[in-house]
Amino acid sequence: MSNVIELNVKQNYTIEYKKGYPLISRDTIANANVLKEEGSIVHLYDQARQFIAKGYYGKQNKGLGWILTYNKNEAIDFQFFKSRIEAAVNARESFYHNTETTAFRVFNGEGDGIGGLTIDYFDGDYLINWYSAGIYTFKAQVIDALDELCNYKAIYEKKRFDTKGQYIDDDDFVKGTRGEFPIIVKENGMNYAVYLNDGAMVGVxxxxxxxxxxxxxxxxxxxxxxxxxxxxxxxxxxxxxxxxxxxxxxxxxxxxxxxxxxxxxxxxxxxxxxxxxxxxxxxxxxxxxxxxxxxxxxxxxxxxxxxxxxxxxxxxxxxxxxxxxxxxxxxxxxxxxxxxxxxxxxxxxxxxxxxxxxxxxxxxxxxxxxxxxxxxxxxxxxxxxxxxxxxxxxxxx
Incomplete structure (x- = not known):
């Protein structure tokens, strides 16, 4: 992975970013042409060269990447991913205990602090959705965090990106015990057949x-x-x-x-x-x-x-x-x-x-x-x- 890239925020957008706006886009960055390697860490600066935030470069249809932290000294490493995923898992504790609903979202992208990444739970199996090649470069850290934080049957993934921002259809199994599909999940007592290994959509x-x-x-x-x-x-x-x-x-x-x-x-x-x-x-x-x-x-x-x-x-x-x-x-x-x-x-x-x-x-x-x-x-x-x-x-x- 390349060195940290410095991005200059256009003056009109500085206040927005300082208020917590998480999306890095071509419209808001003055020197977006310096972005080359997806997965690179970027630092955002205002007109006075004051640090605003730190994020990563990953192209998806929404923009060029996402802000991850406002702390310049916080490393984007395993501990970072573990802390964000742990907070998300803890916030869904009541869902884990609901026997009438056994499928829900564990991690919702920028809502939980990491844009371009979602994680869903299906009755013991986890499904990771990667929305850019940039976020996919952090796969090892995310998987290791799930290893430490969650008991699972298996982990599956959907790579929802290529040069056209489309889904990449290959083997979705990552690790654990490969399941037999469909699996039947409950939602408010209703049953739904779900396939985590068969194309972009799972069935519900x-x-x-x-x-x-x-x-x-x-x-x-x-x-x-x-x-x-x-x-x-x-x-x-x-x-x-x-x-x-x-x-x-x-x-x-x-x-x-x-x-x-x-x-x-x-x-x-x-x-x-x-x-x-x-x-x-x-x-x-x-x-x-x-x-x-x-x-x-x-x-x-x-x-x-x-x-x-x-x-x-x-x-x-x-x-x-x-x-x-x-x-x-x-x-x-x-x-x-x-x-x-x-x-x-x-x-x-x-x-x-x-x-x-x-x-x-x-x-x-x-x-x-x-x-x-x-x-x-x-x-x-x-x-x-x-x-x-x-x-x-x-x-x-």
Missing amino acids: FLDQRQVRKAIRDKYAKDKNVLNTFSYTGAFSVAAALGGAVQTTNVDLAKRSKSKTIEQFSVNGIDFEQQDIKVMDVFAYFKYAKRKELKFDLVILDPPSFARSKKHTFSTAKDYPALIKDTIAITEKNGIIVASTNNASFGMRKFKGFLDKAFKETNTSYKILEEFSLPADFKVNRSYPQGNYLKVLVVEKK
Whole structure:
């Protein structure tokens, strides 16, 4: 690893960094061209050559790296990683003791003090997500910290980076006893089949835990449910266990059908009583309008960006149109669960998307509930973009 690199913070951003802003980006650094080797330690200085913070260089789609400490004398070594991970593990103590929920986030990037790194727990197994080649250079220190702090069956990893910032698909097993998959984890008493060794996704998004519980406990009973962009049908499992009459699951990915069947099956739900469609969600909206189908509960959780043969979808510009399509097939007094994980805008703008869609369709509505990240997804207060999840439960009047 190269020597420490000195970075000069642009004057307009100095105050932000001194207040705890953790992301190092090209916009905020005057001499970003000096960055060469990912994993290099960097020192940030203000215009008066006063030390601000210490971090590392690691390119990901968000920026050039992350601040790690404001103490110039704190070494970025094993002890550093151990102290941060230990604090995170201790903060999740109640999760470890919850027998009804056996999957949660142990370490949430910059929220726990190390941007570009997350660690999830799945019933005794740990999964590390590396978001840049830079943070991956510290792999040995992170693994050694888990060795000292945690009892585990096995450790797995996802390398979510390459030259294009994509996932690197190779063997995800790191150490321990290699497991048999799927493993069945619990979430508020519901079962989910999880694969830690099979591609970028594991089968369930842990940040939606509270939303699934709300669907099961408050919104699904006696409802006809449409789950769009359904992935493995996790929301539909919650709806079915909450007493839904039927769920319709729509996703373009071919493997979504077998994965959804599996999730229903591990919960003792007859998947043949559910409707599972492999098709473009936007084509399904047209089909539903043509057939005059209506639903009591519609779940929208699209990716931030998606492309099919006929459609390109971006939440930042296309969400209002998606809501308008949804309003058209939602029963009067029906419920829409609208979700996005796009970090580029906040809850206020997201509410604006919904308001625009309802006004343009001359439909009134009421927001019943809203959700952001659960407690195990700790957020840095100086970096609101880190609280990326926005979910609104809306009643169509």
